[in-house]
Amino acid sequence: MIELRNVSQRFAGPRGWIEALHNVNLTIPPGEVFGIIGRSGAGKSTLVRTVNLLTRPTEGDIVVNGRALTALAPRELREARREIGMIFQHFNLLSSRTVFENVALPLELAGMKRAQIDETVLPLLELVGLTAQKDRYPAQISGGQKQRVGIARALASKPKVLLSDEATSALDPETTRAILDLLRKINRELGLTVVLITHQMEVIKQVCDRVAVLDAGRVVEEGRVIDVFLQPRHEVTRALLGDVIAQELPPALKARVAERLKTGSGHLLRLAFSGTGVDQPVLSETIRRFELDFNILHGRIDEIQGQAFGSLAVLAGGDPVKVAQAITWLREQGVVVEELSYVE
Ligand SMILES: Nc1ncnc2c1ncn2[C@@H]1O[C@H](COP(=O)(O)OP(=O)(O)OP(=O)(O)O)[C@@H](O)[C@H]1O
Ligand SMILES: [Mg+2]
Structure with a gap:
């Protein structure tokens, strides 16, 4: 010790x-x-x-x-x-x-x-x-x-x-x-x-x-x-995680994302899954349930100490109320969801 x-x-x-x-x-x-x-x-x-x-x-x-x-x-x-x-x-x-x-x-x-x-x-x-x-x-x-x-x-x-x-x-x-x-x-x-x-x-x-x-x-x-x-x-x-999404997006895409965040027509979400969550079709289920469109901006799957772990950056479009419901639902499924308000 x-x-x-x-x-x-x-x-x-x-x-x-x-x-x-x-x-x-x-x-x-x-x-x-x-x-x-x-x-x-x-x-x-x-x-x-x-x-x-x-x-x-x-x-x-x-x-x-x-x-x-x-x-x-x-x-x-x-x-x-x-x-x-x-x-x-x-x-x-x-x-x-x-x-x-x-x-x-x-x-x-x-x-x-x-x-x-x-x-x-x-x-x-x-x-x-x-x-x-x-x-x-x-x-x-x-x-x-x-x-x-x-x-x-x-x-x-x-x-x-x-x-x-x-x-x-x-x-x-x-x-x-x-x-x-x-x-x-x-x-x-x-x-x-x-x-x-x-x-x-x-x-x-x-x-x-x-x-x-x-x-x-x-x-x-x-x-x-x-x-x-x-x-x-x-x-x-x-x-350090390289997970500041802005760092990982090409400049042109970043500008488009920034524009959609400014006008309120998109929500930038960082989703992190661990364990079995990675294997489940949680994402497609979310899209269907809440009638959203998800643009996947960046994603990767890693392994930490034998445990699968995935992270995904998505731009969610659709009814803001439904986006909020989708975030709640995703969290209930064990997905860590962070909403990011900017890409700078
Ligand atoms: N013997 C010393 N005398 C004066 N300043 C020092 C001394 N050793 C370290 N520093 C200062 O203390 C701070 C921390 O230095 P340190 O070497 O611990 O950083 P580090 O995290 O190991 O960096 P690196 O990743 O570059 O190795 C720096 O500002 C450095 O200039
Ligand atoms: Mg050092």
Whole structure:
């Protein structure tokens, strides 16, 4: 369990203080993959560095597995940090050391004997799928393999928590998927809590149980990933979801939609379905029942943690009273309906 209690972080900037984190409160349950997403400069890296006190917060407490890190003496803190592994966007491997030696490094530094190092490192290389590459140097392996080394190295000291700061940002989509699958496997098999920082909703969707959205140093939204995808509450979340419909519509269509909203001859609806709702012909039933015409502007079906999830943007035309009735009816069918009043 990781708790951040009233954590604030200020840095001295050229024009006064920069408040990188503002009164952040988060509880990350053990054994979860917890995502933190936000735009560039939102404070994500600052937040993750605060968790293991690489940067000490200006205010507030970090409590990891019941221990307030912020209250520990330097020696105790070094010990507590061993329970927290970290992986990075640019892998941070030593080029003069082989794959094996990179993973072994933290153990050598801790004074572990050679035989015991072998006993620890070889199974880790097996776990991350690098047994055959163990004697290669970083220059001789791919980006995805480098990140696997980074992961194995982070696991060498048997941490309970793994922090990941944009660990897949330098990788192509397919490699990203493989690395995220690996993190999931580690989370399941070793029971590790994973805190994963990203600016991509795709990453959150693929691997996280819960997500917190960070904006300008504040947590603006938090919840189960499926809930946040179904019903994003904060504007930043919607923008990150790419679900601000305006962003996804071609300009010409956008202008036409805007015109119809202005004249009141159309209603712009964002529908989100989960689970079985996706399979049901809810939409055609709505059109028939309420004698509406629906223009489908944009739609997609995704899967989150094995659960089907669809979202659809439609422009509904017809009697406004019937549109209102249709919205009520759709909600009764378990569809999340949001009416949007503009497309800017
Ligand atoms: N050591 C520092 N000194 C001064 N300002 C800092 C320092 N570290 C971060 N900042 C500032 O704090 C804010 C948050 O930075 P942070 O690196 O945490 O953002 P981020 O969400 O990780 O962004 P990115 O997605 O670009 O990595 C930024 O305005 C940044 O300039
Ligand atoms: Mg960052």
